[in-house]
Amino acid sequence: MASGGSVFYLSALIILAAAAATVASSSLSPYYYDRGCDASILLDPSPTIDSEKNARPNLNSARGFEVIDQIKQAVDEVCGRPVVSCADILAVVARDSVVALGGPTWKVKLGRRDSTTASRTKADSDIPSPFMDLPALINNFKNQGLNERDLVALSGGHSIGFAQCFVFRNRIYSETNIDPKFAQQRRSTCPRNGGNSTLSPLDPTPARFDTAYFTNLIKKKGLLHSDQQLFNGGSTDGIVKTYSSNAKAFSADFARAVMLQFFWILLPPLTVKRNALPNANSARGFEVIDQIKSEVDKACGGAVVSCADILAVVARDSVVALGGPTWAVQLGRRDSTTASRTAAETDLPSPFADLPELINGFKKQGLDEKDLVVLSGAHTLGFSKCGAFKNRIYNETNIDPNFAQKRRSTCPPNGGDGNLAPLDPTPARFDLAYFTNLKNKKGLLHSDQQLFNGGSTDNLVNTYSSNAPAFWNDFANSMVKMGNIKPLTGNQGQVRLNCKMVN
Template identity: 50%
Template sequence: MAVVPQAATRRRPDLMLAVAVVMLVAHALPRGGNAQLSPGYYSASCPTVHGVVRQVMSQAVMNDTRAGAAVLRLFFHDCFVNGCDASVLLDGTPTAPSEKGVGANAVGSKNGFDIVDTIKTQMEAACPGVVSCADILALAARDSVNLLGGPSWAVPLGRRDALAANPSGAASDLPGPDSDINALVAAFAAKGLTSQDLVALSGAHTIGVASCASFRTRVYCDANVSPAFASHQRQVCPASGGDGSTAPLDSLTPDEFDNGYYRNLVAGAGLLHSDQELFNNGPVDSTVRLYSSNPAAFSSDFAASMIRLGNISPLTGSTGEVRLNCRKVNS
C-alpha cells in the first residue's frame, strides 16, 4: 500500500535554502471598484500580516505535509468559482447553501478550512477587522508552496470577502478527475487562463493525495498508463470498494514541491485521468516535457500562473466585506 505522508519531510530546511524567490507583480482584474491589488496593501494597516500567516502555515506543514496541499487546493477551488473572494470558506445555512461538499469540494479540504480559521483568529488579534479571508487564503497558498520547497512570489493583496457562496458554480466550474484535455483547456479559458497556466497550475499535484474513487478508472481502464504503475496502484485501490483509500498524486517525491509530477506524466504514471491528459499526444505535451526536465522553468511559470489565478475577479473597493469569521458573513 502506498504511504500517505504523515509528517513534514526532514529535508525541508535544505530545500528552502535552494528555493528561488520569484518576485512577480501582476495587475488585478477587480470585480467591484477600480482599485488594483498590491503586494503592499497592508503595509500600514497590518504590517505583521505576512508573519502571522507564515507562522501558522509553518506549524501546520511541520505537523503534516498534506496541510500545504489542502490549503493550496482551497485557493484554487475558491478562485475558480466566482473569483478569489473566499466564498469557498462559507458554511451553509438553512437559507444560503455553501460550496462545501459540492462537486470537487466534497473531499479533501477539511484540514485546509481549519488552518484558515487558525490564521484568521490570530490575524484578528493582531489587526482586528483589517485582513480579508480571501487575502489570508492567497498568502497561505503561497506559503504552502514555499514551505514544501517551491517558489515564493509577491502576492497582490486588497481582496474583500464575498457575501454569499455559489454552490451551482462549484458544481459546474471545477474540473473533475475524469476531464479530458479539451474540457480542461476550456475550463481554464473560461477563467481567462491559458493552456500554459493549465499545465503550470496542474503542477500543484506534486503534493497531496487522491482517493481511490478518483483514480480507479485510470488504473483499471486507461490505455496510456504504465503497467507497473497501474499494478502498484491497484494494491491500494481495489476494483470495487475501498473508495476512501488514498495514494500520492506524485509517487516520486510526494512531500516536496518540485517537478516530479511532470516526470510522472512523461513516464505514463499520472495518477488521475485528467493528469495524464496533459501528456497524451496532445497540445500541451511540449510544456510537460519542458517542466519535467527544467525545474526552474516550472517554478517561475507556476509563480506567474498563481498570480494570474489570484487575479480572477477579486472583490475590491466598497464591494464585499472583511469577514470577522471566515465561515460566516458579518451580522
C-alpha cells in the same frame, strides 16, 4: 496577549511538523478550489447558502478549512477586530505553502474582500473536474482568462499532496494509457469496492514542490485522469516535456499563472542556533516564521506578537491539524537577545544518544522519563535525513532486517546524506505508529529505538502503542511543561521586529 502567533502559520506548520504533504495539499486545495478567490469556499452550508465545499470538484479534495478558521480567529484576537480577510489568508497561505516545500514565490496582492455568498452550482461548472478530458480542461481555463501554459503550470500544483481512491479508481482499473506496474501498485491500496478515502500520493515526492509530477506524466504514471490528459498526444505534451526537465521554467510559469489567476477573477484590491548539531538540516522553516512575523506586524500596525509565541502556537496547531491533541499555550513570552550554539548542542538531544544520556538530558530540563518518551512521540510526524540514521541501518543489530534493507535502498553507505525517509509509516498523521514501530525494531533513529531496547522506558512505549488517549493526554501535558522551561516574560528580552535578529 492573544494567540496571534498562529496568523498565517500554516506554511510553518508544514515545515515545523515536518509533515508537509497532507497539510500542504490541504492549504493549496481551498485556494485552488475557491471559485472566486473571495473565500466563498469557506462558507458552510446554510438555509441560504449551497456551500462550494460540496461541489463535485471540491468534495473530499479541498481540505484545511478548520485551520483557516483558527488563523482567522487568532489574527482578529490580536488586532481587536477583523482586519485580514479570509480571502487574503487563503492567498498568503497558498503562496507560503509552496515556498515552504521548495517551490517559487510570488507577490501576493492584499486587500481582498470576502464574498457574502457561495455557489455550489457555479463551483461545479467553473472548477475543473479530475475526470475531464483535455479539451474540457482547456476550455475551462480559457473561460477564466488562462491559456494552455497556465493549465499545465497550475496543474503542477499536484506536485504536492494526495488524492482519495474514488477519484482515480476508474483510471487504475479501466484506462489504457497508464503504466501497468503503476496501476497495479495503486490497486493494492484502492480496491474496486470500498476504500474510497484511502490516500495515494499525487506524485512520488508529495512533500516536495518539484518536477516529478511532469516526469510521471511522461511515464504514463499520472494518478488522475485529468493529469494524464496533459500528456496524451495532445497540444500540451510539449509543455509537460519542458517542465519535466526545466525546473526554472516551471517555477517561473507557475508563479506567473497564479498571479494571472488572481488578476482575472479577484475582487479588486482596496488599495545562529540553527547550526547546532541537533538542529542542522532538521530544524527548518525559519524563513516562513519570518514571513508570519512580517504579516502579523503589518496587520496590527507594529510588533505585537513575539517570535517565541509564534513558535509555541505553531507547534500546538500543527499537531492539531495533523490529528493530534490540543493544549492551552501560555502566551506572553518574550524573545531572547542572544543565542548560543554551544548551549544548544549541550541541551538538545542528539539522534545518536543512548537511553541514559537521553534521560539525563531531559532531567536537566526538569523533564522525566514519561516526558522523554511522550515527546519523542512527535516523531510520528515527518522525515529524517539519511545522515542521521545511516549508522543505524548498516551497523546496529536491534533493527528489523527487512526494515534496514528498505531504508538502505535510499540511503547508500557513501553519499545521499540529504535523502529523506519517514520517521514512521504515517509521517503526515499524528498517531501511534511511531510506538508500534519501536516494538517491531523499526525505529529510524538510534535515539528512537533506545526507548524500546530492554530499558526503563519499555513499558511506556508498550502503553502508548495501544492507548491513544493516554498518549494524547500525556503529550499535551508534556508540551505544556516543555513550554514553561525558563521562558522570558515581563520586561525580560524583547519582542523582535525581525525574528532573525535582535532589535
